[in-house]
Amino acid sequence: MPGPVSAAANASLPDRLGRPLRDLRISVTDRCNFRCIYCMPKEVFGNDYQFLERKEILTFEEIARLARLFRGLGIEKVRLTGGEPLVRRNLEQLVDLLAKIPGLDLTLTTNASLLKRKAQALKAAGLKRITVSLDSLDDAVFRRMNDVDFPVAKVLEGIEAAAAAGLAPVKINMVVKRGENEGSILPMARRFHGSGHILRFIEYMDVGHTNGWRMDDVVSAREIVEMISREMPLEPLDANYTGEVAERWRYRDGGGEIGVIASVTQAFCRDCTRARLSTEGKLYTCLFATQGHDLRALLRAGTSDADLREAVSAIWVKRADRYSEIRTSHTAKLEKIEMSYIGG
C-alpha cells in the first residue's frame, strides 16, 4: 500500500490520457546472474555481451536525488529492479538513502539468489517489502528456465530469510510460458497456499526483442485462475488501489490470496502510472518504449532541481503510451528495449 502522501507531494501530474505519475521503477544494474530463457537468453547475453560500464551507470547519490525529485512530483512508490538488483554492490546503501525520503513506499524485485545473506541488511536499511521471482518448484524446470543451473532450494531459503527479516508479506512472481512451466502452476499454488506469501502469476510478455515471443506461448490469467480454482476454489478481491497491476483472488477456504497479472490478455494501460529509470539514467514512460529521455546528461551538466523537475514534468505530460492495448503480432516484432536494461 502506498504510504501517506503530503500535500506538497500530491501534486498530481496527468499525462495526455489523464494518468498521474505515481510509481517509479529504478533499474540499478543491467547485469544479472541468471539467464532466464524468456528475459536474458544466453545466445544474446553471452560472454561477449557489452554491459554498461561503471561510469555510465547512475551513482547512488544520483538515483537518490532523482527519487526525491520524483517524490515531489507525486511518486508514492519506488521499486528497485534490474537486471538483478542484489548484484549491485552495497545496494543497502542506496536503500538507506531512499528510505529517508518521507512517505515513500520502497520495495525491490529479486531472483533471491543472494537474498539469504542480504535480507537482514536490506530490512535494517529501511526496505519495506520484497518481490521474489520464482518460475517453478520443479528443480529441473527451474534450472532449465534460469539457464545457469541455479537450484530452487536456494530461492526458497531466500524467501524464508526475507519473511524472517520482516519483509512480509513476500510476493512471489511466476512468469508462465506455455511448454515450459504451466505444469508448475498447481504445485506452486499448493505450496504457497496458507503460507502468508502472495503468489502472483504473470502472463509472458513480448518485452525486448530477443525472446522470440509468440502469442501462443502465453497462458492467460483466466486459464490460470480456472485451473487453480478447480482444485482450490477462488473468489475475486477488490484492488488495493487504482492502477494495481495484479488482479487479486482469495482462496475461499481462508488460505490467503493470489494475483494474476494479465498484461497481455487484459491490458491495463489506462491505469498505468509507472515511469521507469534505466541503469544509465534514461527515463522511459512505458515498458515497451523504444526511446528514453536522458536524465543523466542533465544531472551531470549541473542542472538545478527546479529545472530537472520541469524536464520530467514536460516528459510526463506528453505521455500517450498504451502499447499493451494496441499489441499485435506485428508490434511484438518491433525493436524494443530489453527488460534487463529498462527494469522489470
Ligand code: SAM
Ligand atoms: N532480477 C530480478 C528478478 O528476477 O526478479 C528483477 C528483474 S526481472 C527483469 C523482473 C521480473 O520480470 C521477473 O519476475 C521476471 O520473471 C519478469 N520478466 C522478465 N521477462 C519477462 C517477460 N518476457 N514476460 C513477463 N515477465 C517477464
